[in-house]
Amino acid sequence: MDYEIIRAQLVATVTQYGGKIVLAIIAFIIGRIIIGKITSIIANVMDKRKVDKDVQPFLLSLVSVLLNVMLLLSIAGIVGIETSSFVAVLGAAGLAVGLALQGSLANFAGGVLILIFKPYRVGDLITAQGFTGTVEGVQIFNTILVTPDNRTIILPNGSLSTSPITNISGKGKIRVDMVFAAGSQNGADKIRASVQKAVDACPTALKDVQHDILVTKLTENAIFFDVRVWTPSVTYWETYYFVHEAISRQFAIDGIQAPKPAEVSVALKQ
Template sequence: MLPENFNFDLIKAQIVAAIAQYGGKILLAILVLIIGRFLISKITHLVSQALDKRKVDRDVQPFLNSLVNVMLNIMLLLSIAGILGIQTTSFVAVLGAASLAVGFALQGSLANFAGGVLILIFKPYRVGDLISAQGFTGVVEAIQIFNTILVTVDNKTIILPNGALSTSPITNISGKGKIRVDMVFAAGSQNGVDAIRAAIRKVVDICPTALKNVEHDILVTKLTENAIFFDVRVWTPSDTFWDTYYYINEGISKQYALDGIGAPQPALLNVALKQ
């Protein structure tokens, strides 16, 4: 039940007065919000197209799009606050204080953000590069503001914080566009150095992913009583590292069989045969 002193007419009059005073501003603010969001969507789309047209680095494009979107939304928020009669100077001061408090709470995220900016500026690696960092090796799928996304050779997704990446050693395996595949192969010393090298050379020469205008090394690296070891160094485009590695391994195994290149014989067996 309503209290005896409840004045419905007074409440009604206050509501009508509030609507008369603030209703127009609220409707205008809502209208500005709807139109503003529509325009921001169109502007960010145009910015994205302009960046593509000017061939801006694809690593930087997501960051710039996000930055433009955030700045436009802040401007829209300040405009709506002004329409509603909120003092924008006080609003900005409150927003700055809140940002400072959030900044202290998110120091790790800010470090990752700063690391992302440094990576985008100095480009120690790019999207598509094969890198090794923080104990992981994979292809860079995306450079985000806070994280870098790697995809390993076995298709696992690794998310690494940019803060750590910007302050720790990184090996850019594919940054030069070509890479050397280093392997070691052994064969029995009874086959002779020239015969073993010739068998290996056949495989390297027909490898479809080995570079044709580069000298590949087939070097004797170690001699034992019953084995000859070769360092095989094959140059290949960065994106075919593993294709080259597996092709050479399989090819040499087959070529050894075709050319009659035997495996190292145990020393004890040699002694027994001599007796």
């Protein structure tokens, strides 16, 4: 008796849902094929438009997830599952999670914008949020900077995408600005010639660019020079320290005398 009841219920269930289940399976297979075609087309379009290779996997994954969610909702509707309440619950849960993770979502959106528009790239020397360093990595939520003294700075992408950023090395070459002083008794021409020797000896200074050695301040006992040396962006600090040391040595070789310490201190404060 019990067996007959179970059998009857099973037959009724198969009769009621069997066709829907078969249709849902067919729809799932066809849907997966269509999703594969769509993602392939999007990938080809991004390749033709030269979208960054680092961004493509992320965008393709996002599109694939959205399409698969839509497919599952469609299949649930075919089977007969009420999807309106499910969508409402999903929307409410998404809203709650969005409010709870508002800062993270802002960083996520900022990371997407940075990956797409590339205001800076890995290896660039930038100044942002009061920090200067080389970009070690651009992640979805954060950008990793390494400062010249080898500190790791983690900056949220949300604030980076909405605040000023100075890309120091974006053009591939950079000018190293320095100030030097020598006693006025040496004469401007002699000091300039000595500084020029030091700049010419710098291996990281660009050879096809005019470097500036300009008198910027004159006092009774000192002559101040602005020295501007062009160098590849990646060798900024090497150039900076090399020129300082080279000028110190060249002044000693050429007998360039230093100004009075008090004179230099007063002039620099002005």
